[in-house]
Amino acid sequence: MNNIFANPVLYGESFAFPQIPTVADFNRDGKLDIAVTNETTGTVTIMHGNGDGSFRYIASYAVGSGPAEL
Numbered sequence: 001m002n003n004i005f006a007n008p009v010l011y012g013e014s015f016a017f018p019q020i021p022t023v024a025d026f027n028r029d030g031k032l033d034i035a036v037t038n039e040t041t042g043t044v045t046i047m048h049g050n051g052d053g054s055f056r057y058i059a060s061y062a063v064g065s066g067p068a069e070l
Contacts, residue, residue: 009054018045022070025049037067044070 017039026033031049038045044063047055 020069035070037069039066042067
């Protein structure tokens with residue numbers, strides 16, 4: 001590892017006032033995933049980890065008004 005950050009990746013999902021992201025292995029594949037709440041849209045967005053520091057967008061789920069954290 002050379003401790004250099006890769007170029008940023010922009011995902012198609014627009015985050016509306018994203019709150020504290022939660023990192024865990026949600027799908028139990030041994031790779032870290034990200035879930036982030038979106039306060040304005042009342043959604044939680046899930047991105048599965050690829051195991052190389054990159055992530056792929058999975059879906060956004062409606063969870064109700066103003067989610068702040070998981």
